[in-house]
Amino acid sequence: MTSNAEVIVVGAGPVGLLLACELAVAGVRVTVLERRAETVPQSRALTMHGRTLEMLALRGVAGRFLARGMPIPSGHFAGLPTRLDFSACDSTYPFTLFIPQSVTEQLLEAWAGELGVDLRRGATVEATGQDEDGVWVGGTQAGSPFRLAARYLVGADGARSLVRRQAGIAFDGLAATKTAMLGDVRLHTPPPGRAISLGNSAGGMMVVPLGGELYRVIVVDAQEIDVPVEVPVTLEGLSAATRRVAGEDFGMHSPEWLSRFSNQTCLAQSYRKGRIFLAGDAAHIHLPAGGQGMNVGMQDAMNLGWKLAGVLRGRADASLLDSYEGERHPVGAALYRNTLAQSALMMDSFDPAGQALRATLSDLMKGPELNATLAHDLSGFGIRYPAALLSGAPEGDGCARWIGRRLPDWPLQHADGTASSLYEHLASGRWLVLQVDGEVQGHYQPALDGAWVNVVTALVPGRAAELDGVAALVVRPDGYVDHAVPLRSSVTSGNPCPAQAVT
Ligand SMILES: Cc1cc2nc3c(=O)[nH]c(=O)nc-3n(C[C@H](O)[C@H](O)[C@H](O)COP(=O)(O)OP(=O)(O)OC[C@H]3O[C@@H](n4cnc5c(N)ncnc54)[C@H](O)[C@@H]3O)c2cc1C
Structure with a gap:
């Protein structure tokens, strides 16, 4: 295997794919190495936020995603009854787009193909390294070893990132203490309106229609909250948990996917080591609450792409690359904080004090100011970078x-x-x-x-x-x-x- 790539991206999840597209738009030669031979049919993410749509619109491709998704004008914070209202956000996309992650990945992969991105599936990266001039990766594809070199390497290789570990970047945070169950199942008797979100002293649950008879059921069951994330979920277990929280199981049957997720929360100590960068889940993981991980990761990719391209094309000093961590690490830290807060409200609030806290916060969210602040935080519309990157920017009143x-x-x-x-x-x-x-x-x-x-x-x-x-x-x-x-x-x-x- 050979490559003339200037940048190697490890991982063809949504973050690696978007980064590759962004580099290719700027004319950078990029190779993406993905260990999976095929895309994954199950979708973890269902929510694309407005700021991610804006980023896709910046490159003229938002329409492709809008055509495959469904706009929803509100969202949730910690599953509280008062919904976040995105409709007042100053954007062409004042909503979240309901779109399965598998569709997002298909669309990004198709776009990458149009842009000539060199995507190699079935290529598992096993070793990485760097020196002053460049980076290298070694691995296996179809049973044969490979070794490729480039100027920069980006680890978009998910939560267990090999790139992060080999670069020696610490992944600090909190181990999983609570878990929840997820099932993509068929329902004989779906809830009225086909969707439901509720919380009580027995736990919390959401039902979301996925199309046809298929529904996503998410259950936070107070009785099973300590079950380790590795323990497989069965249909019977999901059904029993749903009955404990909602009083019925909506006639669930024929599951497509059963899984468990946790509140493990970690943030890479650094997003960069020399010529190696981290983006997406490789840099931050957390409870999937409020639909944020993929969105923040895709926005990491948009922040890094043009900077790498500028430096590689000789249009910017290499010091511009420092601003990637400077700008995105605080966003990761804010994500860490808000998902941890949601974890406390969703997974550790079953006693009367916790229920009272949920009710109080839900009431406060009826106030437009707090509601708008949270809506801006979760959607990404609220992100503001602290300093100008260009030197010599003129100063003036109001600027x-x-x-x-x-x-x-x-x-x-x-x-x-x-x-x-x-x-x-x-x-x-x-x-x-x-x-x-x-x-x-x-x-x-x-x-x-x-x-x-x-x-x-x-x-x-x-x-x-x-x-x-x-x-x-x-x-x-x-x-x-x-x-x-x-x-x-x-x-x-x-x-x-x-x-x-x-x-
Ligand atoms: C239940 C659940 C619901 C979620 N809902 C949402 C949501 O609604 N909205 C949202 O924004 N986020 C959501 N998330 C989070 C979202 O799924 C992740 O944040 C997102 O997938 C991260 O994308 P990524 O590209 O960084 O990593 P990944 O999607 O994990 O992709 C990493 C890729 O790297 C590849 N790889 C790994 N190691 C190697 C290697 N050594 N060599 C080659 N390839 C490698 C993997 O095969 C994989 O394809 C949810 C998560 C869960 C668990």
Whole structure:
């Protein structure tokens, strides 16, 4: 086996696949090594959050996922009765998309194929290493050993990540103390409305329709909460637990998948060691509550992809890669915290005090402010990076508040009467200078290789007050504002430069 890859990605789960696509969009040669010969038919994740959809929209492929999923305007926090309301979020996608992980992976793999990603299935990585100039991996495919080299290596190889262990990166956290059961089963007598979510002193449960007669049943059974995660789930066991919590088992039969999951919660001490990076479950694991692990992992991939591409193409200093851990480790830490809190509320709250805590928090979530805060946290819309990455960003009144903010897919109005949308101008994976004041002559030139930047001049209808005092926004390839250019600064200290062609 040979490869001319610049980046090797271990693992073709949703995170490894998206990272490979993101690298390929930027013209980076990438090889993905996946030990499984076939994709997995069972879907752990069913929820894709709005920010993940925005990231897919940034590259023009969100429509493929929307076509295969179902938007749901609300979500849950710790299975509490008051639902999180995503409908007020400032986004083209103010909802969660119900889409099985197997479909997400199929769509990502198809896109990777279109982009020419070199994906090798049945290739198990067994050893990794690095020196100052590059990385190598060794393993076995179809009984034959292989060894490949590249400039960088990314471990998107899931919770038990070999890449993480061989890089010597600690995976600190808490061992599993509680478990819950999951069954994809058929129901003779599904609950009214086909879905249900309830919690009481016996435990908690959710039923979600998967299509046809198939339903996902998740049960947190107070009586079986200490059963180790390795103990297999039987249909009889799931049925008994469901009856204990819900009073009936909805006539469950013919399971497609039975499994147990735990509240084990760990975060990689570092997301990088030299030329080796971690993303997704390789970097963070937790109770699957609120539909977050895959989403946060896919957003890790979007953060890392353009940075690796920029460095490999000589457009950015290698120090840019430090910002991956700087920006994403705090997101992983927040994920660690909110899922642990949900674990306490879902798996350790069966006594009267716990039930009272659940009821109190559920009542508080009726307040729009707390509800919106949690909705923004879980959806990823609330992520804001703390500092500008580019040096020499001009300062001005009202501009600091733009640093690190995500931008929704704003409609844009151009001087020639045409319209477009913001994300169209980011599809190539380049930076964007969005010049929002039609009066300013010339173009602000950020400290970037000109071939890595698109420049667009447009008005943003309905956002005039928000953009007051701003001449331009310098937008990163992943759709976050690096910095804003204040009106006066753009005239006096901005460097006029010819606009780059927008592709
Ligand atoms: C019950 C349940 C429900 C969930 N629901 C949601 C949800 O609704 N929303 C959400 O966002 N998240 C959810 N999650 C979490 C989500 O499934 C994971 O976060 C996601 O799969 C992580 O993706 P990944 O690509 O990082 O890792 P994985 O999906 O684990 O992929 C890693 C890949 O690496 C491969 N690999 C591993 N080692 C090697 C090796 N040595 N050589 C080659 N290949 C290797 C594996 O075969 C695998 O294909 C849920 C999890 C569970 C358990």
